[in-house]
Amino acid sequence: MTSGGSGIAHGFPHLGTVRAALTALFRRLSYDTVSTFPTSVLPVDVAFDDTEDLHLGAQRVARALVRQLRLPDARIVITFREMEHAATVELTAGPEYFVELNDRFRRHRKDIGAALAHEVTHVWLHRLDLSFPATGDNEILTDTAAAYLGAGWLLLDAYREHGPFSQKLGYLTPEEFGYVLAKRAAFFAEDPAPWFTSPQAYDAYTAGRDRARRDERRPPLAGAGWTARLRYARDRRAAQDPHRTTPSAAPGDDGYAFEPGTPPRVSFPCPVCCARIRVPVRGRLRARCGLCRTVLDCDT
Numbered sequence: 001m002t003s004g005g006s007g008i009a010h011g012f013p014h015l016g017t018v019r020a021a022l023t024a025l026f027r028r029l030s031y032d033t034v035s036t037f038p039t040s041v042l043p044v045d046v047a048f049d050d051t052e053d054l055h056l057g058a059q060r061v062a063r064a065l066v067r068q069l070r071l072p073d074a075r076i077v078i079t080f081r082e083m084e085h086a087a088t089v090e091l092t093a094g095p096e097y098f099v100e101l102n103d104r105f106r107r108h109r110k111d112i113g114a115a116l117a118h119e120v121t122h123v124w125l126h127r128l129d130l131s132f133p134a135t136g137d138n139e140i141l142t143d144t145a146a147a148y149l150g151a152g153w154l155l156l157d158a159y160r161e162h163g164p165f166s167q168k169l170g171y172l173t174p175e176e177f178g179y180v181l182a183k184r185a186a187f188f189a190e191d192p193a194p195w196f197t198s199p200q201a202y203d204a205y206t207a208g209r210d211r212a213r214r215d216e217r218r219p220p221l222a223g224a225g226w227t228a229r230l231r232y233a234r235d236r237r238a239a240q241d242p243h244r245t246t247p248s249a250a251p252g253d254d255g256y257a258f259e260p261g262t263p264p265r266v267s268f269p270c271p272v273c274c275a276r277i278r279v280p281v282r283g284r285l286r287a288r289c290g291l292c293r294t295v296l297d298c299d300t
Contacts (some may be wrong), residue, residue, distance in 0.1 A: 008161060008168045011175060012211060014140050018176055019274035021132075021144035022183065026273040026291045028130045034292075038188045040150035041068040043195050046113035054080075054106060061113045062099070065120040068151050074123055076116070080106055086169055089119040091126045114158035114169050121146040139171040147172075147180040153192045156181065156201045174201065178208020186212070187272060187292075215271040218254045222284070222297040228254060229299075236281065240264060266300050 026034055045064040048057050055078065062076040075096045082103045090098040099119045105112050121142050125131060130145075132138045146152035155170040156177040168174060181192050182205070196202040217223050219232035232254070239258030256268040258281070267278040273292035279285060281300045288295050 008166055009173050011173060014172060014176055017137050017140045018144050018180060021141040022148065023274045024130060025145055025148060028128060031293050037149045040153055040190060040192060041065060046154060048109040048112055058112055062116050062120060065116055065151055069120060069124040069149060071124055087115040087119050089122050091122060097123050111158045114154040117146050117151040117154045118142060118170055121151060143170045143172045144180050147177055148184050153181055153195055156204060157196050157198050159201050159204060160198050161200050174204030175207045178205035179212050181205055182209035182212035220256060220266055220268060220298045220300045222299045270294060
């Protein structure tokens with residue numbers, strides 16, 4: 001896992017991969033299994049101060065994260081050394097996994113939980129045999145899974161910008177962490193905002209939450225704004241034009257795409273799990289996502 005300095009990236013450059021990761025989680029786990037993660041790891045379980053023994057405390061925090069991710073018989077052996085990255089994990093068949101933490105965490109114990117959250121999630125994904133082909137995309141999957149399953153709020157809370165002492169752990173931008181945490185908050189009705197000790201982390205969470213709420217206002221969802229509805233109606237007319245030469249419309253900025261037929265159909269991403277939903281174009285209707293079971297009011 002990397003740690004950032006003064007050149008911390010912001011915004012949503014990995015949003016497509018983040019959404020694919022959310023879909024992959026629901027596909028691999030199923031709705032029933034995802035629903036067993038309603039409570040995040042609590043701050044008291046990962047708190048770490050200078051009075052606690054370094055290695056015993058790190059093991060205690062690791063065990064809390066192992067419990068959070070429902071990992072059976074996963075013993076995490078933790079060592080510290082000078083290294084470029086924040087942490088690394090050796091993925092083997094188990095039952096022991098070896099995590100190396102950057103030596104600076106000896107002095108900054110507060111962030112040990114954040115570093116371990118990413119690495120323990122690597123172990124969880126390894127056991128689940130869930131990965132993306134590209135290394136960078138796989139790291140995005142790891143951060144997304146950690147955040148959505150209740151461990152990754154620690155990674156966002158480790159984000160601080162104070163000139164030369166700035167820090168960000170993980171591969172998502174702070175706002176992307178906020179986006180995933182907001183998706184989790186909406187699904188589980190759990191608000192992580194009171195747990196943030198970093199003011200910058202809270203700001204990033206609210207920015208991500210705003211972006212996540214935009215997903216709930218994209219047509220053909222009934223809650224779409226007036227401008228988006230006008231654009232959708234224009235695209236629908238164009239898709240039904242008998243002189244149209246292309247067989248289907250590619251998804252645009254709002255993610256919907258029309259398909260010819262009797263009746264014609266429109267597909268669009270679920271605002272919860274980002275899987276594509278396909279429904280007939282026939283006005284007001286309710287659609288149910290087959291992956292996350294969310295029922296959506298639509299105006300197609």
